[in-house]
Amino acid sequence: MRRIYAIAVNTFRETIRDRVLGVIVLFALGMIIASLWLASISLNQQARMMKDFGLVAVTFFGLVVAVFVAASLVHKEVEKRTVFVLFSKPVGRTEFIWGKFLGLAATMLVVLAGMGLFLFLLTLVVAKQASGWLLVATALIYLQLLVVMAVTVFFSTVSSAILASVLGISVFVAGQLSHNVLSLSRLGNGVVLKAASWIVYVLIPNLSAVDIKPTVVGEASASWASIAAWGGYLVAYIVVVVLAASWVFRRKEF
Amino acid sequence: MAETTREHATRDVLVVDELRKTVAVGFRRRKVEILKGVTFTVREGDVFGLLGPNGAGKTTTLKTVIGLMRPSSGSIELNVGGLGELGYLPENPYFYDYLSGSEFLGLCGRLFGLRTRPLAGRVAELLRDVGLEDARDVQLRKYSKGMLQRVGIAQALINDPRLVLLDEPMTGLDPVGRVEVKAIIESLRVRGKTVLFNSHILADVAELCTRIAIMRAGVVIWSGPVGDALATGDGDLERFFMQVVTA
Amino acid sequence: MLKRSVSVLVALACVAGVVVYQAHAGTKPAPAAGDPNVFVPSAKFYTDFSPSFRTSIADAYWLQMIQYYGEHWKTDQRFDALPAMVDLVTTLSPRFKQAYFFSAFALIDANRPDLSYHYLLAGYKANPTDWHFPFYLGFFAWTYASNKDRQHVAIVAADFYSQAAKLPGALPSVARLAAALLAKGGEKQKAIETWAAIYGQGDKYSQQKAIAALDALLPQGKQERVTVVTALRDLMPASQYSRFVSAIFRGYQ
Numbered sequence: 099m100r101r102i103y104a105i106a107v108n109t110f111r112e113t114i115r116d117r118v119l120g121v122i123v124l125f126a127l128g129m130i131i132a133s134l135w136l137a138s139i140s141l142n143q144q145a146r147m148m149k150d151f152g153l154v155a156v157t158f159f160g161l162v163v164a165v166f167v168a169a170s171l172v173h174k175e176v177e178k179r180t181v182f183v184l185f186s187k188p189v190g191r192t193e194f195i196w197g198k199f200l201g202l203a204a205t206m207l208v209v210l211a212g213m214g215l216f217l218f219l220l221t222l223v224v225a226k227q228a229s230g231w232l233l234v235a236t237a238l239i240y241l242q243l244l245v246v247m248a249v250t251v252f253f254s255t256v257s258s259a260i261l262a263s264v265l266g267i268s269v270f271v272a273g274q275l276s277h278n279v280l281s282l283s284r285l286g287n288g289v290v291l292k293a294a295s296w297i298v299y300v301l302i303p304n305l306s307a308v309d310i311k312p313t314v315v316g317e318a319s320a321s322w323a324s325i326a327a328w329g330g331y332l333v334a335y336i337v338v339v340v341l342a343a344s345w346v347f348r349r350k351e352f
Numbered sequence: 353m354a355e356t357t358r359e360h361a362t363r364d365v366l367v368v369d370e371l372r373k374t375v376a377v378g379f380r381r382r383k384v385e386i387l388k389g390v391t392f393t394v395r396e397g398d399v400f401g402l403l404g405p406n407g408a409g410k411t412t413t414l415k416t417v418i419g420l421m422r423p424s425s426g427s428i429e430l431n432v433g434g435l436g437e438l439g440y441l442p443e444n445p446y447f448y449d450y451l452s453g454s455e456f457l458g459l460c461g462r463l464f465g466l467r468t469r470p471l472a473g474r475v476a477e478l479l480r481d482v483g484l485e486d487a488r489d490v491q492l493r494k495y496s497k498g499m500l501q502r503v504g505i506a507q508a509l510i511n512d513p514r515l516v517l518l519d520e521p522m523t524g525l526d527p528v529g530r531v532e533v534k535a536i537i538e539s540l541r542v543r544g545k546t547v548l549f550n551s552h553i554l555a556d557v558a559e560l561c562t563r564i565a566i567m568r569a570g571v572v573i574w575s576g577p578v579g580d581a582l583a584t585g586d587g588d589l590e591r592f593f594m595q596v597v598t599a
Numbered sequence: 600m601l602k603r604s605v606s607v608l609v610a611l612a613c614v615a616g617v618v619v620y621q622a623h624a625g626t627k628p629a630p631a632a633g634d635p636n637v638f639v640p641s642a643k644f645y646t647d648f649s650p651s652f653r654t655s656i657a658d659a660y661w662l663q664m665i666q667y668y669g670e671h672w673k674t675d676q677r678f679d680a681l682p683a684m685v686d687l688v689t690t691l692s693p694r695f696k697q698a699y700f701f702s703a704f705a706l707i708d709a710n711r712p713d714l715s716y717h718y719l720l721a722g723y724k725a726n727p728t729d730w731h732f733p734f735y736l737g738f739f740a741w742t743y744a745s746n747k748d749r750q751h752v753a754i755v756a757a758d759f760y761s762q763a764a765k766l767p768g769a770l771p772s773v774a775r776l777a778a779a780l781l782a783k784g785g786e787k788q789k790a791i792e793t794w795a796a797i798y799g800q801g802d803k804y805s806q807q808k809a810i811a812a813l814d815a816l817l818p819q820g821k822q823e824r825v826t827v828v829t830a831l832r833d834l835m836p837a838s839q840y841s842r843f844v845s846a847i848f849r850g851y852q
Binding site: 100101103104105107108111112115116178179180181182183184185186187188189351352 | 375415418419420421422434435436438439440442444445446447448449450451455456459460462463464465491504507511517
């Protein structure tokens with residue numbers, strides 16, 4: 099555990115000090131501020147527009163950070179041969195992958211918490227309306243992005259950084275369409291097609307099971323039970339994918 | 353005779369026997385045999401030089417000993433307490449851009465399970481030994497090649513290892529740096545450490561090493577005390593090396 | 600030195616060129632109104648897309664709808680694509696109340712009061728506790744109904760206003776509108792009862808209005824008035840009833 103922690107802390111330091119990350123976050127904050135302009139032409143729907151488009155900006159830029167940092171996480175270590183230094187020490191491959199992932203998760207937590215809090219305060223100050231649900235929504239976006247990061251790290255152990263990024267983004271999109279795959283698995287006549295569709299449905303992370311935005315904009319009341327269940331599912335999915343990544347990584351030679 | 357007695361009494365720290373390594377390269381996964389039966393022994397207290405032309409398989413041998421690669425066949429007997437008593441400096445080292453020298457050494461120390469307080473002292477001592485005290489808080493991306501080499505040696509020694517493997521330790525160093533590294537290697541020998549290093553700089557090998565092995569095309573073609581090599585080469589290791597490699 | 604001066608001059612000239620071009624482009628007259636027939640995908644397309652972004656898509660089309668309405672209101676007064684936009688926004692975000700309210704009035708300008716009514720009903724179904732929906736439905740029923748039987752229309756409108764008056768947050772005037780329309784629709788007894796209830800629960804102004812309306816609705820003969828007023832006792836608190844009686848029989852011996 100100590101070694102995982104040491105690798106995680108230093109991964110966090112490495113990524114949080116990267117200037118590219120800072121630029122992306124600045125862009126995100128700029129986009130959130132830009133939602134003010136949209137809000138101004140929304141016919142007194144300022145709070146709703148700021149919350150909704152603000153969360154879209156948080157999701158989009160969070161996705162950019164998640165995919166591009168996760169894709170290069172493992173690949174860079176192999177490319178620059180820093181793995182030589184690490185694996186000449188008593189560090190297991192699994193410890194390495196978990197340490198890198200947890201370090202990146204800590205970085206994402208800081209980034210997303212910053213963006214979420216900024217959006218919350220902006221909505222409070224400008225629209226004089228802020229809902230604690232905004233922070234819950236940010237937390238759920240964080241979990242979704244951790245899933246995307248885990249998948250991207252997995253792909254980065256078997257392919258290049260660019261391909262891993264593309265696949266990571268594809269999995270995010272596919273995760274939004276998870277219910278469509280389920281519908282497909284129920285249609286059709288062939289048992290094989292149905293079974294294959296169902297397998298694909300299980301493999302693709304379900305990133306749209308709970309829609310929290312209507313609750314954020316005051317249109318609905320989300321159920322804590324469904325949020326907790328979905329959160330638990332996402333955490334379990336992350337654990338499985340990271341374990342798979344470490345299993346693949348154990349076979350690698352440098 | 354006395355030499356032979358001493359040789360038998362000394363422990364073998366590393367025994368490599370008929371080591372073979374085949375890799376698959378390219379799109380069609382064409383099999384290429386890099387190591388074709390490497391055999392040599394490193395004794396405790398040796399400063400052992402692994403020499404050979406480019407592509408001989410020196411780095412692959414070191415990586416297989418460390419465990420970065422798995423041998424296709426043959427055996428590696430490492431008689432130290434696992435990776436915890438090993439130190440390794442890769443060739444042309446590259447480290448983490450945004451960590452400072454002290455943070456990086458701290459990471460390495462923690463991977464060996466060193467606790468915070470003794471680790472802090474050890475990091476300070478090593479940075480002093482390699483002449484990087486003033487750059488301890490500077491990010492590694494701002495280090496020169498020579499500074500990276502020196503912090504690389506420091507990380508290889510963080511756990512006070514019994515066996516130190518150095519891949520081209522003198523690369524990128526100015527004459528002052530080379531003198532400092534040679535002094536570090538010599539001090540390791542005096543302290544009873546075993547050192548195995550690759551190098552192209554034969555003058556340094558002649559000066560530092562007690563035993564050498566010469567590789568060519570994936571096999572060891574000569575190994576023995578450096579004194580024997582010098583005697584055969586009329587006191588010139590380079591002459592001896594060329595004789596052996598071109599034979 | 601010369602090279603540097605030339606570089607600075609070139610850079611300044613380019614900056615000037617950029618600013619002048621943009622300033623000139625900004626003086627051009629605004630382009631003519633776009634085609635009123637804008638393509639709007641069906642809501643089903645988006646409901647199949649993703650539940651996570653439905654409100655965001657609804658909000659984006661809401662902004663488009665406002666701009667579309669404003670642009671065409673200023674120019675050609677054609678709102679051909681407005682019904683599709685309203686359908687999309689309200690289907691994707693059925694509890695986006697402002698969308699219904701704005702659309703109801705905007706669709707009047709598109710000569711589609713029937714759709715105004717339709718979407719207000721849909722909004723009321725999705726938001727049954729918001730008094731604004733039955734309130735606007737009452738307004739639209741009374742103002743834009745095509746039925747020539749005004750008494751029937753008055754009853755329909757009154758029914759909506761009555762529903763609105765019972766919902767939390769409704770203005771006191773809503774109940775008064777219900778009562779007035781009941782009277783217009785010929786439901787005299789219901790009107791009387793409604794005014795009596797308003798008196799019992801209302802503020803001073805509502806009570807004044809109730810007395811004035813009841814004075815006109817109640818029988819003028821004292822005995823008949825007493826009979827009707829007695830039956831109204833249960834519609835208001837006892838403390839209010841005695842004051843009500845005093846007020847309603849002022850001027851009677």
